[in-house]
Amino acid sequence: MVTRYTDKGYFTYTANSASDQGIEVKCPQCGKLAIVKMADGEASCSCTHCNFRLQKDLRAAIYSVKLNCSECQRYFRCEIDDPQQQHFKILNVTCPHCGAINQGPVQKTIEPYGYIYKFLEDGSEPYFGYKLWYQTSYQGKLIWAINRSHLIYLIDYLSADLRQKPYTYPMRTQADHLPTFIKTAKNRDRIVTLLKRLLA
Structure with a gap:
C-alpha cells in the first residue's frame, strides 16, 4: 500500500x-x-x-534624547550608545541640522524582540x-x-x-x-x- x-x-x-x-x-x-x-x-x-x-x-532597551532644537527649532532624535551616558537623566546633545548644543532628557524605550x-x-x-x-x-x-x-x-x-x-x-x-x-x-x-x- x-x-x-x-x-x-x-x-x-x-x-x-x-x-x-x-x-x-x-x-x-x-x-x-x-x-x-x-x-x-x-x-x-x-x-x-x-x-x-x-x-x-x-527585548532591546533603546536610550535616546528627542527634542526640538533651541536654535533652529527642528526636531531631532539622538540615540545614546555609551552605557555610561545612558544612566544620566539629562544630556547635552548636538543638533544634526545646525550644530547647536541642546540639553534634553534621556528616554528609555523597549523595542520588541527581533x-x-x-x-x-x-x-x-x-x-x-x-x-x-x-x-x-x-x-x-x-x-x-x-x-x-x-x-x-x-x-x-x-x-x-x-x-x-x-x-x-x-x-x-x-x-x-x-x-x-x-x-x-x-x-x-x-x-x-x-x-x-x-x-x-
Whole structure:
C-alpha cells in the first residue's frame, strides 16, 4: 500500500513557532530534558529533572534624547550608545541640522524582540544557545529536531512513499528547510531508523 504525506507550511517548525509548546534541549546543569519557551519578549528554560530555571529578557532597551532644537527649532532624535551616558537623566546633545548644543532628557524605550523566523541550523536553540535534545548524525552530518512534534514530522515525511505540498500552501513548505542529503532516496531509510531511535 502506497503511503502519502502532505507537507506542512514553511514556518511550522522554527524557533518562534515552536517556542509556545517548547523547544526541547539538554539541561546545562544536569544534561536531562529541559524546555525553552518564549513569551512577551522573554525566554525561559526549565529542566524537567533538576531545579534549573533561567529567564532572559530578549527585548532591546533603546536610550535616546528627542527634542526640538533651541536654535533652529527642528526636531531631532539622538540615540545614546555609551552605557555610561545612558544612566544620566539629562544630556547635552548636538543638533544634526545646525550644530547647536541642546540639553534634553534621556528616554528609555523597549523595542520588541527581533528574532523573526529564526531557524536552528547548528543544533542549538537561539535564545540561550543550549543544544537540542533530539539530535544525531548521519555520515558526519548533523540531523536535529526542535521537539518531539518536529521529530515525528520528520519520521512521517521521510517514511512516506509519496510526499506532496498542501493545496493551501502552494509555495514553500517545511521540507524546503531539509538538507538534500536527508531527502535523497538512498539515505531516507537509514535516516528514519536513526530518527526512530531518538524517538524511542
